Amino acid sequence: MEVIRSKNAGACYGVQRALDLALKASEGDGSAFTLGPLIHNPQVVANLEARGVLAVKEPEQATHGAIIIRSHGVTPAVRRSVEARGLPVIDATCPHVARAQKAAATLAEECGYVVVVGEEGHPEVEGLVAYAHEAGAQVHVAETAADLPVDLPEHVGVVVQTTQTRDALDDVLEGIRAQGVAAQVKDTVCTATRQRQQAAAELAGQVDAIVVIGGRNSANTTHLAEICAAECPRTHHIESAAELDSAWFAGCSSVGVTAGASTPDDQIDEVVQRLERM
DSSP: OEEEEOSSOSOOHHHHHHHHHHHHHTSTTOOEEEESOSSSOHHHHHHHHHTTEEEESSGGGOOSSEEEEOTTOOOHHHHHHHHHTOSOEEEOOOHHHHHHHHHHHHHHHHHSEEEEESOTTOHHHHHHHHHHHHTTOEEEEESSGGGSOSOOOSEEEEEEOTTOOHHHHHHHHHHHHHTTOEEEEEOOOOHHHHHHHHHHHHHHTTSSEEEEESOTTOHHHHHHHHHHHHHOSOEEEESSGGGOOGGGGTTOSEEEEEEOTTOOHHHHHHHHHHHHTO
16 A cells, blocks of 8 residues: 655644744753643643643643743733743744734724634634734634624624635635625735645545544644545544554555644654554
8 A cells, every 4th residue: 555645744833843942941950831732732742741841721820930822822811921920931822823913903903893714712713812802803703604793894804713724714705795895804824734735635636545643623633634535535534643443444555644733743754654564
């Protein structure tokens, strides 16, 4: 069985930067706390915990060492709480997320009403909503056009969760324009996310089965799996090589491998090696 790895897969710049910052904080006798899991990858979070980098829910739970703001970013209120602790702060917010936060605030000032295209309750989306709120806007979260309210104002700003798909943005924009509403759009979909999605769709259309690696709590990995499933019914979303089942690939002459932006290379390599031995 031929195993083909996607040309764009695995940890993006923002994730790798966050990991590097957290690992550096753990060196020597250092200790650190992340506000929530650093990234949406259970294996990586467990490894960091073993190194003394612990995930906490509230800034007050960080009693010593440094506080790491995770790659998804935080709300302005949480950032103020972190800074008030008086401990060293390591900002591991993905630069693309930081750009989206600034875009949300700018649209709020210019439009007064902001639609955030994304998954309600996701930590990145909560941050985007909070930045728009603080800048004085009314905010609504929509993952699809069906999520839009029917009483939008004449002019709205639109910002996008960085890991959303282009199709999701287009769908929401179509819904907005169908109401006769003008949309001022800040396209903040991450380039790396876009590349992974395009490469995954292309690969899924060429193989008999495809494996998507990444946390089940990872939005961008979930989207990758959905994209692959649309092209290849034998799509399998796993978190680690231990989940692979040889029965999945019965009769397959080729299998593709892709991974979300929160998946380090060593996890991808392990899956590829396990597949090659099947």
